[in-house]
Amino acid sequence: MTWVEDEAFRADQPFGPQTLPYGVVDGQIAVRVGDQALPLRPIASSFGEHAELVSADTLNPLLAAGRQAWTDVRARLIELTQAAAAPKGATLIPIDNAVLPFQVADYVDFYSSKYHAENAGRIFRPHDEPLLPNWTHLPVGYHGRAGTVVVSGTPVVRPHGQRKGPAFGPSQRLDIEAEVGFVCGGPVTSRVSTSSAADHVFGVVLVNDWSARDIQGWEYQPLGPFLGKSFATSVSAWVTPLDAFSAARVHTPPRNHPVQEYLVEDQPWGLDLLLQIDWNGTIVSRPRFADMFYSFAQQLAHMTVNGATVRPGDLFASGTVSGPDRDQLGCFLEISWGGRDKITLAGGEQRTFLEDHDTVRITATAPGPDGSVVGLAEVAGTVLPAS
Amino acid sequence: MTWVEDEAFRADQPFGPQTLPYGVVDGQIAVRVGDQALPLRPIASSFGEHAELVSADTLNPLLAAGRQAWTDVRARLIELTQAAAAPKGATLIPIDNAVLPFQVADYVDFYSSKYHAENAGRIFRPHDEPLLPNWTHLPVGYHGRAGTVVVSGTPVVRPHGQRKGPAFGPSQRLDIEAEVGFVCGGPVTSRVSTSSAADHVFGVVLVNDWSARDIQGWEYQPLGPFLGKSFATSVSAWVTPLDAFSAARVHTPPRNHPVQEYLVEDQPWGLDLLLQIDWNGTIVSRPRFADMFYSFAQQLAHMTVNGATVRPGDLFASGTVSGPDRDQLGCFLEISWGGRDKITLAGGEQRTFLEDHDTVRITATAPGPDGSVVGLAEVAGTVLPAS
Numbered sequence: 205m206t207w208v209e210d211e212a213f214r215a216d217q218p219f220g221p222q223t224l225p226y227g228v229v230d231g232q233i234a235v236r237v238g239d240q241a242l243p244l245r246p247i248a249s250s251f252g253e254h255a256e257l258v259s260a261d262t263l264n265p266l267l268a269a270g271r272q273a274w275t276d277v278r279a280r281l282i283e284l285t286q287a288a289a290a291p292k293g294a295t296l297i298p299i300d301n302a303v304l305p306f307q308v309a310d311y312v313d314f315y316s317s318k319y320h321a322e323n324a325g326r327i328f329r330p331h332d333e334p335l336l337p338n339w340t341h342l343p344v345g346y347h348g349r350a351g352t353v354v355v356s357g358t359p360v361v362r363p364h365g366q367r368k369g370p371a372f373g374p375s376q377r378l379d380i381e382a383e384v385g386f387v388c389g390g391p392v393t394s395r396v397s398t399s400s401a402a403d404h405v406f407g408v409v410l411v412n413d414w415s416a417r418d419i420q421g422w423e424y425q426p427l428g429p430f431l432g433k434s435f436a437t438s439v440s441a442w443v444t445p446l447d448a449f450s451a452a453r454v455h456t457p458p459r460n461h462p463v464q465e466y467l468v469e470d471q472p473w474g475l476d477l478l479l480q481i482d483w484n485g486t487i488v489s490r491p492r493f494a495d496m497f498y499s500f501a502q503q504l505a506h507m508t509v510n511g512a513t514v515r516p517g518d519l520f521a522s523g524t525v526s527g528p529d530r531d532q533l534g535c536f537l538e539i540s541w542g543g544r545d546k547i548t549l550a551g552g553e554q555r556t557f558l559e560d561h562d563t564v565r566i567t568a569t570a571p572g573p574d575g576s577v578v579g580l581a582e583v584a585g586t587v588l589p590a591s
Numbered sequence: 592m593t594w595v596e597d598e599a600f601r602a603d604q605p606f607g608p609q610t611l612p613y614g615v616v617d618g619q620i621a622v623r624v625g626d627q628a629l630p631l632r633p634i635a636s637s638f639g640e641h642a643e644l645v646s647a648d649t650l651n652p653l654l655a656a657g658r659q660a661w662t663d664v665r666a667r668l669i670e671l672t673q674a675a676a677a678p679k680g681a682t683l684i685p686i687d688n689a690v691l692p693f694q695v696a697d698y699v700d701f702y703s704s705k706y707h708a709e710n711a712g713r714i715f716r717p718h719d720e721p722l723l724p725n726w727t728h729l730p731v732g733y734h735g736r737a738g739t740v741v742v743s744g745t746p747v748v749r750p751h752g753q754r755k756g757p758a759f760g761p762s763q764r765l766d767i768e769a770e771v772g773f774v775c776g777g778p779v780t781s782r783v784s785t786s787s788a789a790d791h792v793f794g795v796v797l798v799n800d801w802s803a804r805d806i807q808g809w810e811y812q813p814l815g816p817f818l819g820k821s822f823a824t825s826v827s828a829w830v831t832p833l834d835a836f837s838a839a840r841v842h843t844p845p846r847n848h849p850v851q852e853y854l855v856e857d858q859p860w861g862l863d864l865l866l867q868i869d870w871n872g873t874i875v876s877r878p879r880f881a882d883m884f885y886s887f888a889q890q891l892a893h894m895t896v897n898g899a900t901v902r903p904g905d906l907f908a909s910g911t912v913s914g915p916d917r918d919q920l921g922c923f924l925e926i927s928w929g930g931r932d933k934i935t936l937a938g939g940e941q942r943t944f945l946e947d948h949d950t951v952r953i954t955a956t957a958p959g960p961d962g963s964v965v966g967l968a969e970v971a972g973t974v975l976p977a978s
Contacts, residue, residue, distance in 0.1 A: 309737070309738055310736055310737055310738045312817075315814060325813075328813070329813075336812050336813060338753075338757070338809055338810055338812065341753060341757045342753050342757070342809075342810060344810065344813075344814055344817075345814065345817055346733065346734070346814040346815045346816075346817050347733070347734035347735055347736055347817070347821070348734055349697050349734055349899055350696070350697055350737070351696055351697045351899070351900055351901075351902045351905065352899050352900060361898050363897035363898050364782075364896055364897055364898070365896060365897045366725075366728060366729050366851060370725070370728045370729070370851065372851045372852070372853065395751075416897070419897065422725055422729075423725055423729060423731065424813070424814075424815075425723050425725065425813075426712075426715070426716075426723060426731075426811070426812075426815070427702060427731055427732065427733040427811075427815040427816065428733045428811075428813070428814040428815020428816070429733075429814065429815070430699075430731075430732055430733050430734070431893070431894070431896070431897040431899065432897075434734070434894075434897060434899040435897040435898040435899050436898070464753060464757065464759045465759070466759065506818070507818070507821075509751055509752060509818070510750035510751055510752045510803070510806065510818040510819075510821060510822040511748050511750050511751070511822040511823070512736055512738070512739050512818065512821040512822050513738055513739060514738075515738045518738065
């Protein structure tokens, strides 16, 4: 029996003892235990040489400390949270005040769902081949705006912008993109191999890459999305350690041709995550992350193969997670097929894109060790009217 | 007579008393006076309430302090450097050890030379209209990698990457892009108007947006340049204050149609800078910044019109500065017309793109007050072989 009294701190719950994600609450690092948070500063002395890392006010020092420190701290946390008696000074506090737990250095967004890339191609470029020739050879990606990455729960104001015409005004096609994000750490380095990628990835979050499709559609040629994305990108308040996904590792789907050597994996780094997209209380999609064509290890190898460095605090996202079926699509652009088809929510509301005051919550779970379930903390946001 | 003994600290020289750019040398903020540096920490008490800002080890606190502090500090510096006697504790030191003077928050790269955009369109997409329909309506731009912005003088290792084929290896078409960069500061804010843009721009640098054209050409559809750019972006070691350009302000070129209201300027923010590109000792181009279609004020207004915030340390670059003539082009892709035409350097060397050990130096000057000349510090870099 653990001293942690929380009904959700159980192996069959997403934030049980097998998960232990990190966040920042009330100015200090905390670990989520069920539906409560265990602040680490009061029990920092339990972490020996890592006492200072866990006493910081953001995760960045821990991110910088690297793989061995991550392993040590997690091992100690497992002991501490499964002990019969609480460590001296330990208290459990509400998780409600969790803030963005790390300072984002560079933010990169990939595009690694074949289903999504094909669908987006069909919708945005109906007269061309949906998948461009490079897509099956490299994980297409681009840099996003680090300064507007916000924590789950932050309201998202409908952006203004130019759309085709041109016309200017509040976006009329505000969308989500359900993605999985990877939080980087360890020494600043470049040319990370797929086999060492896990040494540079501390943990995993959910990402909602809010997208204004009308702004994006008008601006994105030839240099890519810019203002259609940069107004806000939401991430989970809790970073689930990569180590929690040992039982969720799968191979990426089969390919029609080999990839370049730097993208070959000697171990599987696909992750068997099942996402769930809740729109005003209706589950509209359940995308499977195992369908992604490129793993995070391949993405990180690609991102650094040109000599670009990866730094603690770098965040890269998978790209919209979409599957082959309509109830597995990761954005409303696809579900509504470019706005053509209405989506009916519980209570009869009809939607194509987001309306003001709509709320979207994305959650995800993966198989954990011994039949347990490992969770990614939700990324939620409510749309506020253009101001 | 000033106490500053430096032959280059004269009104007819780019780093005379009319310029006073800021850098960081030996771990402290310094101001460039001619070809020497005046560290500010030893004379911080001369800056009154701003003593702490000028004593920092990067420019970021000064950037955050905002327009009034920038004006105050510069006014005081003008007094101090024109006084007959040195302030107590003042010493002049070499400029050689200048490091990247600020921590880059987000880095955005625009594409605001019409000549460059048309030329790049003709070279990259020979079968389409060179200028896409959005180009004359908004300053096209995209996010780059902040973590690989390096200071002038940093060697640039030839990047590896995928090119069309696909094939993998060291880039065979390594190029430069001569640009002008704007360093942001002031309070974190969004929806900056063109008329208040100068309150959020601390100063100006030169930027070399090194570009691997073969990598870029293969990867950039549909989400824009990524690894073809992210290996390195060089900036001047010295940030020339925006205030130094009061005599260089010009209107942007005439347009065929009006722009959206948020892009209209009520004062001219074009800058009459003349750039110079030196390739292994040969001046190969002299691009005119006054030819740029969008000003930095329009770029900043655009970048934030969707609600995205601008933060101290944000850096945005103009895009390659190219003019109508071959000796006014800002990158070798254009000068060699996609590699078709050889460029002959002094001594008879022939080039299309960069070879290993080549050195490129970009400099720029603008008219200063009373017939003086205001300089942007050089951005230089030497190509090292792929490793």
